Amino acid sequence: MSGVLVVTEVVDGRLDESVRELVTAAVAVGGPVTLGVAAADVDAVLADTAIAGVDEVVTVRLAAGGFDHELQRHAVRAMIEQVTPDVVVLGYTIRAAAYAAALAEELGLGFASDVVGLSRDAGELVAIKPVYGGKVYAELGFASDAAVLVTLRPGVWEQAEVAGAPAAVREVALGGSAVSRVRHVEYLAPAGGVDLKRADVIFSVGRGVGAKENIEKFAEIANKLGAGLGASRPLVDSGWLPAAHQVGQTGVSVKPKLYVAFGISGALQHLAGMSGSKKIIAINTDKDAPIFNVADVGAVADILEVADELKALI
Amino acid sequence: MKIVVCVKQVVEVPSYVEFGAGGADVDPAFTSRELNDADTYAVEEALRIRDEVGGEVVVVTAGDEGAVEALRRCVAMGADRAVRVWSDGLSVHDPIAVARSLAAAIRDEAADLVFCGVQSSDAAQQSTGPALASALGVPSVSVATKVDVVSGGSGLTVRREFEGGLAEVVELDGPAVITVQTGLNTPRYGSFKEMMKAKKAQIPVVDPGDAGASRVKVRRMFVPASSGGRDIEMIDGGPAQIAARIVQLVREVG
Ligand SMILES: Cc1cc2nc3c(=O)[nH]c(=O)nc-3n(C[C@H](O)[C@H](O)[C@H](O)COP(=O)(O)OP(=O)(O)OC[C@H]3O[C@@H](n4cnc5c(N)ncnc54)[C@H](O)[C@@H]3O)c2cc1C
Numbered sequence: 349m350s351g352v353l354v355v356t357e358v359v360d361g362r363l364d365e366s367v368r369e370l371v372t373a374a375v376a377v378g379g380p381v382t383l384g385v386a387a388a389d390v391d392a393v394l395a396d397t398a399i400a401g402v403d404e405v406v407t408v409r410l411a412a413g414g415f416d417h418e419l420q421r422h423a424v425r426a427m428i429e430q431v432t433p434d435v436v437v438l439g440y441t442i443r444a445a446a447y448a449a450a451l452a453e454e455l456g457l458g459f460a461s462d463v464v465g466l467s468r469d470a471g472e473l474v475a476i477k478p479v480y481g482g483k484v485y486a487e488l489g490f491a492s493d494a495a496v497l498v499t500l501r502p503g504v505w506e507q508a509e510v511a512g513a514p515a516a517v518r519e520v521a522l523g524g525s526a527v528s529r530v531r532h533v534e535y536l537a538p539a540g541g542v543d544l545k546r547a548d549v550i551f552s553v554g555r556g557v558g559a560k561e562n563i564e565k566f567a568e569i570a571n572k573l574g575a576g577l578g579a580s581r582p583l584v585d586s587g588w589l590p591a592a593h594q595v596g597q598t599g600v601s602v603k604p605k606l607y608v609a610f611g612i613s614g615a616l617q618h619l620a621g622m623s624g625s626k627k628i629i630a631i632n633t634d635k636d637a638p639i640f641n642v643a644d645v646g647a648v649a650d651i652l653e654v655a656d657e658l659k660a661l662i
Numbered sequence: 663m664k665i666v667v668c669v670k671q672v673v674e675v676p677s678y679v680e681f682g683a684g685g686a687d688v689d690p691a692f693t694s695r696e697l698n699d700a701d702t703y704a705v706e707e708a709l710r711i712r713d714e715v716g717g718e719v720v721v722v723t724a725g726d727e728g729a730v731e732a733l734r735r736c737v738a739m740g741a742d743r744a745v746r747v748w749s750d751g752l753s754v755h756d757p758i759a760v761a762r763s764l765a766a767a768i769r770d771e772a773a774d775l776v777f778c779g780v781q782s783s784d785a786a787q788q789s790t791g792p793a794l795a796s797a798l799g800v801p802s803v804s805v806a807t808k809v810d811v812v813s814g815g816s817g818l819t820v821r822r823e824f825e826g827g828l829a830e831v832v833e834l835d836g837p838a839v840i841t842v843q844t845g846l847n848t849p850r851y852g853s854f855k856e857m858m859k860a861k862k863a864q865i866p867v868v869d870p871g872d873a874g875a876s877r878v879k880v881r882r883m884f885v886p887a888s889s890g891g892r893d894i895e896m897i898d899g900g901p902a903q904i905a906a907r908i909v910q911l912v913r914e915v916g
């Protein structure tokens with residue numbers, strides 16, 4: 349039992365973009381690195397598995413396309429049984445989170461999710477994970493008597509280099525007992541409406557606006573300055589703004605020249621949709637809000653007071 | 663229909679914290695606790711289904727005595743009963759141990775459906791629900807934005823959410839664990855009468871025994887160094903200066 353199994357996902361016929369970050373983390377942990385892929389059309393993504401640091405590729409051929417977390421769990425279980433790694437790493441994505449902890453429970457593995465640091469210390473695997481809204485990090489230790497499965501936060505590790513040729517491929521069979529208890533019916537496309545993707549400047553409001561009535565002020569300022577209006581998820585959940593305004597993991601991903609976050613804490617799922625912006629301004633009453641970790645310009649202030657000044661200015 | 667809802671009394675911390683428990687956790691003097699936001703949607707969804715098809719809603723938490731407040735709030739919302747799971751050795755920082763402990767209590771309930779929140783705001787793991795499903799030997803669906811009980815049967819139709827706002831409709835047969843995304847309903851508060859009832863509710867405690875054994879040890883907690891590498895310009899002065907700098911930066915783009 350040694351080495352790291354990196355499991356990646358196939359989304360829309362391609363390997364998830366975080367795969368080369370996962371490989372970097374795996375190489376740093378030490379031991380041989382195996383990259384595992386389970387998909388209907390594995391051959392179509394094999395070329396993308398050519399990543400420096402990967403010693404071997406294992407594949408599982410699934411009967412159906414799309415994403416089925418039950419079949420994925422069976423497939424990764426089969427990989428773990430073949431490879432016998434002592435560490436298994438997955439990306440912290442919605443798809444992986446749907447089965448990762450179930451697999452760890454089933455196999456009796458150590459487990460942590462949304463991990464931002466991974467190392468070994470005298471036989472113990474050490475994982476660092478943000479807690480309490482990201483204001484505090486917990487350092488978790490796992491004894492070496494069982495393998496450990498962790499999901500890693502995207503965007504933390506550097507991308508491993510692309511290699512000249514893929515590593516040797518080993519195909520792992522999926523037993524006939526691997527059936528899914530969840531039946532696919534249909535996919536539904538995201539809500540349309542506003543086109544935030546094309547805006548050069550986006551003003552986004554978060555829970556810090558306090559009340560629905562206050563959104564109008566920001567909408568008016570954004571409009572006057574030619575900016576698009578974005579929002580964090582809780583505002584959409586409350587029905588204060590239509591879903592098309594939602595920026596983040598389950599909303600739109602944007603990369604404007606300027607993104608202004610008003611009263612947004614900077615949760616992982618919000619950052620997932622805007623951290624690639626060219627310049628980020630954050631205004632928040634909490635000087636330790638995680639949004640300041642990605643901001644280029646910051647101000648500790650009440651956004652409603654800033655809004656009044658903005659209105660007076662323009 | 664019997665629906666169990668797992669709820670968590672989450673920990674919130676202010677900007678400045680100090681650590682207790684030998685450095686392994688934030689000193690409780692610096693924390694406040696409340697019912698996890700996503701769980702209010704999970705409870706509401708259970709109440710909605712119960713009110714439509716009849717049955718019972720049981721709320722369960724794995725937590726110390728302080729966690730009872732989360733259960734009382736759910737009873738005030740309209741849950742029929744509450745159960746607390748606890749043993750002194752249980753680590754709330756291990757979702758597998760928590761899930762197995764919850765399973766120890768839920769198995770006896772023989773629920774038709776189990777709801778969890780999509781994630782807890784303090785641990786943000788999105789893991790307790792899937793691990794619980796495994797411990798119970800039932801399927802799960804995560805990040806549900808719509809749940810329909812097929813009338814008269816154990817069938818469920820669930821809409822779940824993926825990255826980029828993509829949604830998928832799936833079907834499965836209960837019993838199952840479903841993790842509920844925020845925003846799929848409007849959680850109720852409960853009437854004054856229900857709040858009084860909740861205060862007096864008898865809440866039994868279940869000891870999970872060995873189920874709570876953990877493979878994870880919190881070695882320490884710490885405050886991360888701020889700023890993930892970017893040099894940040896903090897705007898000095900009041901709201902007027904901040905507004906002026908924002909307008910200036912917007913005009914530079916244009
Ligand atoms: C599967 C999943 C998908 C998700 N997808 C998304 C997504 O696509 N997009 C998204 O945004 N979230 C998403 N979330 C939710 C996400 O985890 C956070 O809960 C959310 O981003 C928090 O929004 P917020 O920052 O507005 O609210 P909070 O976290 O409540 O932050 C509010 C902030 O406002 C500040 N504030 C309060 N009052 C004022 C004031 N007067 N002036 C200035 N500042 C003030 C506070 O200090 C705080 O920092 C998702 C969650 C899950 C589990």
Ligand SMILES: Nc1ncnc2c1ncn2[C@@H]1O[C@H](COP(=O)(O)O)[C@@H](O)[C@H]1O
Pocket residue numbers: 668669670698700701704722723724725754757760764777778779780781782783785786787788789790791
């Ligand atoms: N200690 C607990 N007791 C009861 N339910 C919990 C507990 N921890 C987590 N949960 C449930 O699991 C969901 C997801 O939490 P997490 O896996 O920590 O992100 C929560 O919204 C709750 O429904």
